[in-house]
Amino acid sequence: MKIDFLGVRFANPIVLASGILGVTAASLKRCIDLGAGGVTIKSLSLKSRTGHRNPTMGGYDHFFLNAVGLSNPGIEAGIKEIKKFKKICHAPLIGSVFAGNVAEFGIVTKRICSAPIDILEIDISCPNVGEEFDTPFAYSVEAAVAITKVVKKYAKRVPVSMKLSPNAWNIGAIAAACEQAGADAITAINTASGMTIDSAFQAPFLSNTVGGVSGPALKPIALKAVWDVYNSVKRIPIIATGGVTSGEDAAEMMLAGGTLVGVGSAVFWRGPDVFGKIVAELKQYMKQHNMRNVKSIIGKAHKSRSA
Amino acid sequence: MKPRIATLLNIKPEADNVVSFMFRYSQLGSKPGQFVMLWLPGIDQKPFSIAADNGKTFSVAVFKIKDFTEALFKLKPGANIGVTGPFGNPYTWKPRSHVIAVGGGYGSAPLAYLVNAAKVDHCTYEVLIGARHKKLLLYPTRFPKHTYLATDDGSAGYHGYVTALLEQRVSVLSAAQRKKTVLYVCGPELMEYAAATVAKKYGLPSQISIERYIKCGFGICGQCCVDDTGEPMCTVGPVISGKHALRLSEFGQYHRNKAGEMIEY
Ligand SMILES: Cc1cc2nc3c(=O)[nH]c(=O)nc-3n(C[C@H](O)[C@H](O)[C@H](O)COP(=O)(O)OP(=O)(O)OC[C@H]3O[C@@H](n4cnc5c(N)ncnc54)[C@H](O)[C@@H]3O)c2cc1C
Ligand SMILES: Cc1cc2nc3c(=O)[nH]c(=O)nc-3n(C[C@H](O)[C@H](O)[C@H](O)COP(=O)(O)O)c2cc1C
Ligand code: FES
Numbered sequence: 001m002k003i004d005f006l007g008v009r010f011a012n013p014i015v016l017a018s019g020i021l022g023v024t025a026a027s028l029k030r031c032i033d034l035g036a037g038g039v040t041i042k043s044l045s046l047k048s049r050t051g052h053r054n055p056t057m058g059g060y061d062h063f064f065l066n067a068v069g070l071s072n073p074g075i076e077a078g079i080k081e082i083k084k085f086k087k088i089c090h091a092p093l094i095g096s097v098f099a100g101n102v103a104e105f106g107i108v109t110k111r112i113c114s115a116p117i118d119i120l121e122i123d124i125s126c127p128n129v130g131e132e133f134d135t136p137f138a139y140s141v142e143a144a145v146a147i148t149k150v151v152k153k154y155a156k157r158v159p160v161s162m163k164l165s166p167n168a169w170n171i172g173a174i175a176a177a178c179e180q181a182g183a184d185a186i187t188a189i190n191t192a193s194g195m196t197i198d199s200a201f202q203a204p205f206l207s208n209t210v211g212g213v214s215g216p217a218l219k220p221i222a223l224k225a226v227w228d229v230y231n232s233v234k235r236i237p238i239i240a241t242g243g244v245t246s247g248e249d250a251a252e253m254m255l256a257g258g259t260l261v262g263v264g265s266a267v268f269w270r271g272p273d274v275f276g277k278i279v280a281e282l283k284q285y286m287k288q289h290n291m292r293n294v295k296s297i298i299g300k301a302h303k304s305r306s307a
Numbered sequence: 308m309k310p311r312i313a314t315l316l317n318i319k320p321e322a323d324n325v326v327s328f329m330f331r332y333s334q335l336g337s338k339p340g341q342f343v344m345l346w347l348p349g350i351d352q353k354p355f356s357i358a359a360d361n362g363k364t365f366s367v368a369v370f371k372i373k374d375f376t377e378a379l380f381k382l383k384p385g386a387n388i389g390v391t392g393p394f395g396n397p398y399t400w401k402p403r404s405h406v407i408a409v410g411g412g413y414g415s416a417p418l419a420y421l422v423n424a425a426k427v428d429h430c431t432y433e434v435l436i437g438a439r440h441k442k443l444l445l446y447p448t449r450f451p452k453h454t455y456l457a458t459d460d461g462s463a464g465y466h467g468y469v470t471a472l473l474e475q476r477v478s479v480l481s482a483a484q485r486k487k488t489v490l491y492v493c494g495p496e497l498m499e500y501a502a503a504t505v506a507k508k509y510g511l512p513s514q515i516s517i518e519r520y521i522k523c524g525f526g527i528c529g530q531c532c533v534d535d536t537g538e539p540m541c542t543v544g545p546v547i548s549g550k551h552a553l554r555l556s557e558f559g560q561y562h563r564n565k566a567g568e569m570i571e572y
């Protein structure tokens with residue numbers, strides 16, 4: 001199941017998505033121990049943030065909804081956790097940062113790239129901090145390009161993956177523009193904007209009123225996004241994320257064009273050992289379809305379509 | 308997991324700034340040591356240990372601190388709140404064993420629930436409750452003849468820490484009693500650390516309720532994960548064995564706040 005991604009070797013293609021469980025070195029390592037091929041740290045910002053008041057999340061039959069509000073201890077505390085992770089674990093670590101403006105993206109990128117991360121993911125797609133940060137940068141080609149350029153300037157040796165949003169109608173065009181601006185990969189997707197209303201209390205459930213939808217309900221949307229991105233970019237690979245809860249889901253995401261597959265909310269339905277479960281199921285899938293090399297799955301659905 | 312409505316039935320003052328709230332709520336299905344998330348729409352949603360649950364009503368004992376607990380204290384009987392849970396790993400006990408419950412702060416609340424359940428299983432028990440001052444003791448008279456008090460200022464019971472009192476009690480147990488004794492602990496972390504150390508010293512098993520900052524309460528956000536195992540305390544805990552607790556590098560040393568910053572004890 002080993003796979004190379006931007007020159008980094010992953011034991012398997014299943015990676016922990018940002019914001020689920022992995023806040024500290026120890027919690028990230030636990031996801032590796034439970035089967036993940038790599039992990040993404042919860043997104044970090046220049047200053048520490050407490051995030052929104054509760055309720056910040058809820059799990060339902062077919063979807064998960066959150067508006068955590070990007071809480072994090074700030075980049076310096078995050079760097080300590082990253083260094084600690086690399087001391088206790090050899091698996092690949094994907095850093096993740098966000099910021100309120102282009103210049104600040106440059107500063108946090110420079111800081112986090114001084115730490116031993118293998119890849120850097122740039123979160124320009126969180127839908128839950130609109131009041132503070134206005135529209136996510138991932139909704140506009142111009143903003144996505146401006147940020148890609150600045151982070152590439154400061155990331156130096158570290159390859160950069162831009163994390164995009166399904167709320168943008170033109171995710172393919174945005175991915176292509178990021179590639180042109182220097183992005184090394186695309187992570188697709190972050191959560192889709194949504195909300196729940198509590199019928200008993202006749203009020204929005206989240207304190208932030210609106211939030212981001214993840215989990216199974218997001219999967220068809222994520223598949224289409226990955227499909228579009230794969231068609232739109234020239235060479236760069238994709239971390240396909242959104243609604244994956246089984247090995248079959250992971251295979252579908254790879255068939256659509258993902259090289260790595262991000263898994264987050266699935267922990268809610270299948271527990272923290274979901275990573276190992278998905279890897280085992282993906283192996284089973286490959287066996288059933290006489291596939292020896294996991295790379296042969298990537299983008300295969302596109303080929304069958306044109307054939 | 309949609310919140311269900313609980314209706315406030317009864318408010319009972321317990322100690323200085325501590326009140327028991329009893330809610331009508333069918334089939335919570337909780338076990339001692341578990342917690343619920345209480346939601347006041349428009350205000351916040353926070354974790355509270357279950358103090359009693361009879362299938363028709365449940366109770367929590369709340370210390371007034373700031374925004375959320377102040378808002379709870381303003382509720383009148385008949386008010387509706389939202390409840391999710393029960394969450395977390397509970398206390399466990401064997402029939403006919405000897406329970407020593409050691410509580411501080413609101414810790415007496417889940418411990419009272421535990422003692423009442425263990426009594427049904429013919430357990431013997433003693434309850435040790437500590438506080439800075441007698442007016443802060445929660446449930447000092449709930450289990451008459453079985454309760455031992457400790458106050459830092461000597462205003463009631465033993466003059467000193469409840470963990471020193473615990474050591475006194477444990478040291479007088481006969482060998483036969485010791486074999487069937489388990490310590491159950493819930494309170495401020497430094498007290499818990501001292502109690503776990505006493506348990507270790509006397510070779511007694513212990514179960515400790517570890518409190519960490521809770522956002523989700525069901526093992527997704529990672530906010531409550533501890534060093535160095537990385538386990539979320541909302542699902543693996545709050546109740547873990549004293550042995551396990553003493554293996555956690557942060558136990559009795561530090562915890563993380565709402566942002567994830569480390570705060571030393
Ligand atoms: C498993 C568990 C069981 C608990 N059981 C009880 C109980 O039975 N009775 C009781 O009075 N209190 C209990 N608490 C603590 C209770 O949740 C806090 O006192 C309450 O949230 C304070 O809210 P506030 O708005 O009044 O004050 P704030 O100003 O918001 O908080 C004051 C302090 O309370 C703690 N706190 C606040 N929010 C949380 C949170 N989401 N998770 C953990 N700690 C928090 C922090 O230490 C904080 O510094 C429990 C906490 C946990 C984790
Ligand atoms: C509770 C929660 C917190 C999240 N926090 C972040 C974050 O900090 N940064 C980020 O880029 N994505 C964040 N996400 C989005 C996930 O990384 C992922 O893109 C999305 O949930 C879709 O994948 P899933 O269906 O497997 O969860 C968060 C998602 C959830 C559910
Ligand atoms: S509070 Fe979210 S994982 Fe424990």
